[in-house]
Amino acid sequence: AQSVTQLGSHVSVSEGALVLLRCNYSSSVPPYLFWYVQYPNQGLQLLLKYTTGATLVKGINGFEAEFKKSETSFHLTKPSAHMSDAAEYFCAVHTTSGTYKYIFGTGTRLKVLA
């Protein structure tokens, strides 16, 4: 079965500092991986996705993630945090057997300190 694990339910960074949100996956087949962001009282918005091809994926709002098969990781990074980045971030895998559905991690709440 496919799954994702997000390390750290809460992460705090100072404005301007590097953002690193961790996601590890488990999959016996090449995974399709996504990062979504959820602002308060809103639905989920796609930040970026990895399907095939280039392992460094660039997304919206300056975020990027690198697919590392050897480490089974898909960590999300942003060089310089902005106050508007404060939100909850979810890593997800798109299942490749049966129904094509997302399996989400438990989320990481990012707090940006002034």
Added chain:
Amino acid sequence: ETGVTQSPTHLIKTRGQQVTLRCSSQSGHNTVSWYQQALGQGPQFIFQYYREEENGRGNFPPRFSGLQFPNYSSELNVNALELDDSALYLCASSLEGLGTEAFFGQGTRLTVV
């Protein structure tokens, strides 16, 4: 902002009652999925509809049911509400296929008292 709209945005129901949540898909999308997001958790897959047929189901009891209409809008029905059904319910529309992006609505916050 996505083209997926959900109604209502908030709802309070009493244990044992029934509830219907609605979702209008993004234009051109033939697949609708519903997710339950409990407080502090990631979304959990409830079921998916593709061209008006249920196309897969997560680990939810039969009192969770749904419909998809010819215009690809959808409903989620929950019977015999329990306190643990209190959650944010998210609708996601997409094209059918592996690796496709899902567009989420803003959700319906259901509180069962």
